[in-house]
Amino acid sequence: MKLTIVGATGGVGRHLVDQAVAAGDDATAMVRDPGKLAGAPVRVVAADLATADPTTLRAAVEGADAVLSGLGPRSAADAGIATRGTRAVIEAMTTGGVRRIVVVSAAPVGTVPSPGRPHPPRRDPGDGPLMRYLLGPAIRRVLRRHYADLALMEEVLRDSGLDWTVVRPPRLTDRPLTGTYRTAYGCNVRGGLTVSRADVAHAMRHLLDRPESVGQTVGIAN
Template sequence: MKTIVFGATGGTGAAVIRLLRAEGDDVTAFVRNPARLTDQANVALVTGDVMNPADVAAAMPGHDRVVISLGNSQNPFALLLGAKRTTPRDVCETGTINIIAAMQAAGVRRVVCVTAFGIGATRTKSPLMFKIFYSLVLREHMADKERQEAALRASGLDWTLVQPVGLTDQPATGTYTASPTGALGKQTMGRADVARYIVTALADPATIGQSIALSG
């Protein structure tokens, strides 16, 4: 299998790449800045901007599966205080729309996308403190993720939405809750465990068309 990962320099995307390589997959990392991908061994690099449809379309042919782990890495508090924006406010929505179009043109169907717990089907299941934090601090980020999910649901592709809770860099535990009904375990989860679920879901047709809430 040949898998292309968008958002490859983030913690979750990088963890997915490590696991796919360990399982013998051919992996392509789509990145804006190759220098930010710290471990480039046995990875095909494509430099491009996910906001540019032509860059995404050129990278897609020849792949069997897609992982989308886009996000806004800017400090949300800094943005609230007027910091200069370095990531487009619609990076998840527009980037995903470009990926969908490229997949459709290249005949690629399977995609697993990381969104967030607290949107879509899990919106009503978030703890009160999550809802307050999202409303006051992450309103823009969560709205972008909502639109991203809507685009995938309407795409006609074989999609799976992965909705993790608060992410940490703790080592993989191999123990987590993956729920299609939004059931919640712990309120944090390591990126390494999220990556393990993504790699598992890619090969599991039973997850197609599902939103999976992930928690520790």
């Protein structure tokens, strides 16, 4: 499979690269700092998605079977990068004739408003009492700018006309790949509080082979 991986040096992105290489995929990694992938057996394209040249982005995605994006804000200073970067990638995909994209978002985003979805559900049907009434509201307050960015990114995807899938993990950990994670379409996983970054990457790649995931949000948890 020929893949373009966006945010390839991030927590999920690096696992996407490693798993693509292990599977024998023809992978192109789109990164801000190519030095972080020195020696990796992938094609590396240097691109700061906040200011990237459209020609560079098109060259990075053209001919790909799919795009996998681990792009997301790592700090308050990065708020907005998920939306800006995803818009740029969508434009490159549209121009280059690539349709399939799977991106990582976050479990609380289903209850976060965006301009095109100003009144989202107050609670996700997959959340238990702990997440609904205690953890969820606290997390959304602390990370409200991050989640607003991700909510807008999801809206941009919904309006893109591409074959998109959004994966919404809860708290990410650095535990090893298990391959035994749980998933739920259209809602968070019941009782799911954590998931490893390696398992998120594994799910994203395998969702490419599931046509029923197109146009869907997918909850995931260990």
